[in-house]
Amino acid sequence: MMSKTLIVLLGPTGVGKTDLSLNLAEYYKCPILSCDSRQLYRQLVIGTAAPTPEQMSRIKHYFVGTLDITDYYSAALYEENALKLMENLFLTHDTLLMTGGSMMYIDAVCNGIDILPTVSEEIRTATLEKYRNEGLDAICEELKKLDPVFYNQVDLKNPKRVIHALEICYMTERPYSELRTNTKKKRPFDILKIGLRREREELYQRINNRVDEMIKEGLVEEARNVYEHREMNSLNTVGYKEIFKYLSGEWDLDFSIEKIKRNTRVYSRKQMTWFKRDSEINWFYPEEKEQIISFIDSKLYGKK
The missing domain is CATH 3.40.50.300 (P-loop containing nucleotide triphosphate hydrolases)
Incomplete structure (x- = not known):
């Protein structure tokens, strides 16, 4: 067959x-x-x-x-x-x-x-509001604190990628990079x-x-x-x-x-x-x- x-x-x-x-x-x-x-x-x-x-x-x-x-x-x-x-x-x-x-x-x-947790609507909304109110530089700095490994890998000019990584960090209380097995x-x-x-x-x-x-x-x-x-x-x-x-x-x-x-x-x-x-x-x-x-x-x- x-x-x-x-x-x-x-x-x-x-x-x-x-x-x-x-x-x-x-x-x-x-x-x-x-x-x-x-x-x-x-x-x-x-x-x-x-x-x-x-x-x-x-x-x-x-x-x-x-x-x-x-x-x-x-x-x-x-x-x-x-x-x-x-x-x-x-x-x-x-x-x-x-x-x-x-x-x-x-x-x-x-x-x-990689199988990642579904981000809650509350975290998604809060992260997006942070980006809108404080700008891209602020959320990049936040990512640098929570996940310096991914911060050094991600395109920092791409807000979608930065926001997604932050959402996962907030949701799991772990660095996003630890959950990526590729x-x-x-x-x-x-x-x-x-x-x-x-x-x-x-x-x-x-x-x-x-x-x-x-x-x-x-x-x-x-x-x-x-x-x-x-x-x-x-x-x-x-x-x-x-x-x-x-x-x-x-x-x-x-x-x-x-x-x-x-x-x-x-x-x-x-x-x-x-x-x-x-x-x-x-x-x-x-x-x-x-x-x-x-x-x-x-x-x-x-x-x-």
């Missing part, structure tokens, strides 16, 4: 994952599991380049438009939900396809993440990672063009519709943050658009830096569809 296999199609934003994922899903007759941490939210369609209704009608998608922007979600919850779903889907499919560019979500499914978990299925790449200038041009298209499709209005919730973590993302600056009168629209393009390009570099550390990824260019299918077939059907 053929082993169960999860194909993971990954790559930086704007590289062309969506079109190829549809082709692969049709070829292997399987659904698509999105691992995009923002396409989960039903109000964020244009700014996340979510699959269109036509694309969703072609192939069954999961984890697209299933949450409200006020809902709490995390990589740990995604790992739990995705594994449970795959257990059911593998009953009727030998192959499944997961696609997206959210690095933490991909790692959560492929490698597992032990890879064994999965009851094989994992085959396909990475898509483009030459940098080509990727940057695609990103610029896609931002222009999002503006034409109504990104400003979409951001205006969720503006009152702009402090939610779900909206702490490129595309919306810059438009919020325009809506608040801090920036003009042209400047906001240029900042979206720049920040998206920066994010794509961060994605590639993260992915390049993973030796399990098999890299292709998006136009190499036949080569990709041949490669996957050799891995799937070459198994005895």
